[in-house]
Amino acid sequence: MRVLMAGARFSGLDGVSLEAEKVAEGLAALGHEVVWLAGELEPWHEGIELPEMGLFTEEARSLYDLAFGEEGEDPALEAAVEAAGARLHAGIEAALEGVSFDLLLVQNAWAIPMQLPLAVALFRLWRGRGVPAIAHNHDYYWERPRFSKNRIPNVLERYFPPKGPVHLSINHAAIRELKRRRGMESLYLPNVMPFERPLPPPDAFARGFRRAFGLEGKRILLQPTRLVPRKQVEKSVELAARLKARGHEVALVVSHPGADEGDAYPKRIQALARERGVPFYWIGERVGPRRDEKRGVYALMDVYPNADLVTFPSRYEGFGNALLESVYAKKPLWVWPYPVYEEDIRPLGFRFFEPGAPIEQVEEALATPEALAPDLEQNYRLAREHFGYRRLISVLEEALREARAGTPL
Known part of the structure; x- marks a missing residue:
């Protein structure tokens, strides 16, 4: 199976990037191919780097600044986010021309609203392609005080996170809160390291x-x-x-x-x-x-x-x-x-x-x-x-079964 791993950034030492690499290792161990799609990639990633998907595009920053810090629904702003997402989706589809995939795996873009158009675009990609989806959610927006005052409640409700994908949460408090706030279940996938493969002595x-x-x-x-x-x-x-x-x-x-x-x-x-x-x-x-x-x-x-x-x-x-x-x-x-x-x-x-x-x-x-x-x-x-790779493989196997069955938790 070919998995499209999508997010804003897979580069550097941030937790999302590090854990995404481990998930890709786990998928490879299960016999699956990973294609990467993000605004920033490392040179060794096989995939598509599309700068418009990045965290710090002018449009993404502008919409973020308008969306957070004040309370009260703003329909015009929500419409602007939707329109920006539609444009970004068109760009993603153009970049993916000729690229097929069997499953979409979204890394944190449906959890923390740093890049609002990207969440919309990936939602449209998922629904348009008709493939199963898994969302690996590292930081739900309600965990961060800076998102508590916002003007886009309907956008947050629809996309952060969306109903339908299989959701992975990285701690038990997040599992409880997702259930309480959205009525959604999620699998527990903590951070992992390859403890089955000890670190070699320093060279x-x-x-x-x-x-x-x-x-x-x-x-x-x-x-x-x-x-x-x-x-x-x-x-x-x-x-x-x-x-x-x-x-x-x-x-x-x-x-x-x-x-x-x-x-x-x-x-x-x-x-x-x-x-x-x-x-x-x-x-x-x-x-x-x-x-x-x-x-x-x-x-x-x-x-x-x-x-x-x-x-x-x-x-x-x-x-x-x-x-x-x-x-x-x-x-x-x-x-x-x-x-x-x-x-x-x-x-x-x-x-x-x-x-x-x-x-x-x-x-x-x-x-x-x-x-x-x-x-x-x-x-x-x-x-x-x-917290070893055996745990990672086990959770990925369960998530893939749920996603392919079309009956997410």
């Missing part, structure tokens, strides 16, 4: 990471997130400052770009790090989903083995890529107890540091990492059981 390029950034002799605190407010990078700065005050040579490394939310927060964090005397390395331009040795770009999994402690103080996550990545790399993790962690992850028995942990325990992890080996192995076993 020469990965081992050169510290030297490349002047980090020899320092304990690396790695925050593997974007530099945006909800990631609470200031908490990591404060942890690094506490360790530094206790005599540890530490450095805080942020591996992802800021992206999407302006430069005010990155500037504030950089100023805070200077104020607290914390060596701060923001290296987002040198880290990608795959390495490029000629350009000096490291894959994310080149970076993790060099960390002494992973910090993840995010106040909200749909699931939490960084948490699973740290377990996959067998690194100790300092995690803020965000709601999905408290419901879906902590009860499984993982052993992480939380903010209430004595600083001496964190120091011990830095000084004698071998003492944590039993906990790290236990974390790995739990993650392989609950």
Whole structure:
């Protein structure tokens, strides 16, 4: 079966892009072909890159700015969104001329209304082609306060998400809310990592990471997130400052770009790090989903083995890529107890540091990492059981059965 994987962006280190790659691996393991369609693609994707589908087109940004921030239904604005979606659909169909597919898999474009015309266009594509559809929903709009005041309630009701596709939700709270708000069921597909395929030891390029950034002799605190407010990078700065005050040579490394939310927060964090005397390395331009040795770009999994402690103080996550990545790399993790962690992850028995942990325990992890080996192995076993590719394959098989039967949950 040929699956059209569609969304605004499959590029970089955002969670949607990373999980879409894993879904594509799962589909390939089941014998299916994936064709990619998005506003941004990586060079290795086989598919169609159509810039009009991107998150930051002039029209998409204009409609977004008009739609959110004020309350009250605006029929003219809703009509403008529909018209823009119809135009984009025509462009997509033109780009897909001669391309057939058996199933449409939409990544988050029917969940979070960042690109309003795209949701309409993909809905029209789905209905026009008459194929089954699966929606992998990472962030429902009601989970984000900035969408609570809007002028397009009918657009949100119809397309975010639409009735008919098989829906995949990434946490149990999202499953409950989708049922409560829309009467729709969804399958639970948490974020995953290939725990059945252990991370190989770092090669020469990965081992050169510290030297490349002047980090020899320092304990690396790695925050593997974007530099945006909800990631609470200031908490990591404060942890690094506490360790530094206790005599540890530490450095805080942020591996992802800021992206999407302006430069005010990155500037504030950089100023805070200077104020607290914390060596701060923001290296987002040198880290990608795959390495490029000629350009000096490291894959994310080149970076993790060099960390002494992973910090993840995010106040909200749909699931939490960084948490699973740290377990996959067998690194100790300092995690803020965000709601999905408290419901879906902590009860499984993982052993992480939380903010209430004595600083001496964190120091011990830095000084004698071998003492944590039993906990790290236990974390790995739990993650392989609950968040490995076997889980991914199982959920995809169920979703495909439902979609092909034409009886979505």
